[in-house]
Amino acid sequence: MKSVLIADDHPVVRAAVKLVLMKEGFRRIYEASCGNEVLPTIREHAPVLVVLDLVMPSLDGLDVLARIASSDVPCRVLVFTSQEPLFFQERCMRAGAAAYVSKTNDLEHLHKAVHAVMAGYTYFAQLPSSSVSLNALQHSEKQMVDTLSDRELTILQYLARGISNKLIGETMNLSHKTVSTYKTRVIDKLKVKSAVHLRDFALRNHLI
Structure with a gap:
């Protein structure tokens, strides 16, 4: 049975993400409301996927990503955050995240990202990178x-x-x-x- 951890300090966001994950076939869904709960929960329940916000109390998402990568726990991380992807997406990729979805998008993007990650793919937005597209x-x-x-x-x-x-x-x-x-x-x-x-x-x- 597929298991997942939602790490976000907002209960309403966790509830919305939970609905998406249930539609994707997850039945064992765990939750963390602050950064320092994430790794202990992963170790206890061994979820195959972590949906991670970058802004959380006690330990921010980038620190959490680094700790997951260094601990060699077998899970994939999908970052779901309101942080500006232009500055944070590449950092998350380097830290080992498999997907980056902005909370400003509708939840269909989250559906697609979960589906892609569980199929073994990555899911990242195409960002402007040249001086032509940025002033x-x-x-x-x-x-x-x-x-x-x-x-x-x-x-x-x-x-x-x-x-x-x-x-x-x-x-x-x-x-x-x-x-x-x-x-x-x-x-x-x-x-x-x-x-x-x-x-x-x-x-x-x-x-x-």
């Missing part, structure tokens, strides 16, 4: 975002939402000093004048 500012800013590590990108999003260093540290299990170091790196790599300008940068690039 000069978007192209240069995307290149800057691409230089950020996964953790730096996550911290950029927290900072852009106005979250304090102290709270970021508590959320990500990092010291205040470490968060401050990451903050300095992000400001330097994105070539903004100060942390105040990070919000504008993030909004312009649909990162928040």
Whole structure:
């Protein structure tokens, strides 16, 4: 009997995803509402598929993906998220995800992705990559975002939402000093004048 884990902190989203999965023949459906629940649940129930959001409490989806890859557990991961695919899809591919579906699409895309992944295929959107399809500012800013590590990108999003260093540290299990170091790196790599300008940068690039 096919089993699956839905990892998302929103109950309404989990309920919608569950309906899609039931139509795809899954009967054993497990749920996790925060990132640090994912790997223990995989180890306990051995699902063949994980439907993973990237934004969750305690451990973000990119960290979860890295931990799944390093643990060699035999499951495939379908990322289902509201994060901008232009910046996150390739990172998820490199981290071992088999599919990336945006929550802004209708659920038919999720149906197709689940079907493809279970048949042994991958499912990713075709994204603009050339300077012709991206204007000069978007192209240069995307290149800057691409230089950020996964953790730096996550911290950029927290900072852009106005979250304090102290709270970021508590959320990500990092010291205040470490968060401050990451903050300095992000400001330097994105070539903004100060942390105040990070919000504008993030909004312009649909990162928040």
